Amino acid sequence: MSGFNWYKYASPATFYDLAGRMIPWFYAAAALLCAAGLYIGFFLAPTDFQQSEAYRIIFIHVPASWMSMFIYVVMAVWAAIGLAFNTRLSFMMASALAPTGAMLTFVALWTGALWGRPTWGAWWVWDARLTSELILFFLYIGFMALQAAIDDPRRADRAGALIALVGVVNVPIIYFSVRWWNTLHQGASVSVTKAPSMASIMLLGMLVMAFAVWMYAIAAALSRARSIILERERNSQWVAQLLEGKA
Amino acid sequence: MNWGGWAEFFYMKGYALYIWGSYGVTAMLIVAEIFSLRARRQRAIQLALRTVKYGKVEKDEGNDEVTA
Structure with missing residues (x-):
């Protein structure tokens, strides 16, 4: 791997091209996995x-809940890389992930409410798991609002990165909340140390759907990153050359 | 196959509101995000085209003001 030039892919121009070629594959993988996951979930998995x-x-x-946490961690990692190495693309990736992360956090909360009502008898309870997930939603919204409010993109990047890094402590709190506190929310269905507490066909459907959401999130984030690159780099020579045929 | 027919499938043993409320809203949000991504891409391309055509082309990362 010694001859591989990693810095080449930190250049927005190279990334723009590469991402453009990868996006359709991620969308296709997401669609196929989603179809398979829904088939397993509705037609193969038995009634509980x-x-x-x-x-x-x-x-x-x-x-959706797994990805809402995972995307926040990835966002914080990009923010940290951006602050440490001052790479524009890292900040752009952090900004590109936030709306998809916020959307999936909302999905986690919404589906949780619709599941809580028939099983617990309540749409919402102020339990540690639910409350920390709600805080995650506000962190995403805060990140986006702060970035939108600051005109200078470089200052916006740094301010956003700060929220991303400070907020990341909330992720282990969400994850371990069901162990640290006595919550109405059930414990983890899947863990590294124990055998899964559910039938293997149900587990399979859940994992396939998790991969589908993962692939979708990558496609959406890459697509948004390309728009951000065009918006920010539109004064550069490479964008002019890229659009030459269209102007 | 778990279901006696499509009617039984959609009825979900009485949990239709919760199941289809979950899947429906999720599907709507994903479709909305895909449309908004497409719209943002079109705007970004138009903005870049205008900049290439009318604005001065120089290395200036700081200038991110949208002049729409």
Whole structure:
């Protein structure tokens, strides 16, 4: 790997081209995995003996919740790289991830409410897991609002990076909340140390859907990153050359 | 196959509101995001085209003001 030039891919021009070629593949993978996951979830997975059909919300609730946390961590990593090495592309990636992360956090909360009502009898409770996930949603919104409010993109990047880094402490709080506090929310269905507490076909459907959401999130973030690159780099020579045929 | 027919499938043993409320809103949000991504890309291309055509082309990362 010694001959590989990593810095080449830190250049927005190279990234713009590469991302453009990768996006359709990620969308295609997301669509195929989603179709497979929904088939497993609705037609192969049996009815739950306790929750009847209501449990089928798990196939979006858990993948969306996992990705809402994972995307925030990735966003914080890009923000940290941006602050440490002052690379423009890192900040652009952080900004590109935020709306998709916020959307998935909303999905986690929404599907959680629709699952809570039939199983717990309440749409919402101020339990540690639910409250920390709600804080995650506000962190995403705060990140986007702060960036939108600052005119100078370089200052906006730094301010946003600060929120991303400070807010990342909330992610382990969400994850471990069901162990640290006595919550109404159930414990982890899947963990590294124990055997999964669910039927393997249900687990399979959930994992396939998680990969589908992951692939979708990558496609959406790459697509948004390309627009951000065009918006910010439109005064540069390479954008002029890229658009030469269209002008 | 778990279901006796499509009617039974959509009824979800009485949990239709919760199941389809979850899947429906998620699908709507994803479709909305894909449309908004496409719209943003079109705006970005138009903005860049105008800049190439009328603005001065120089290395200036700081200038991010949208002059629409």
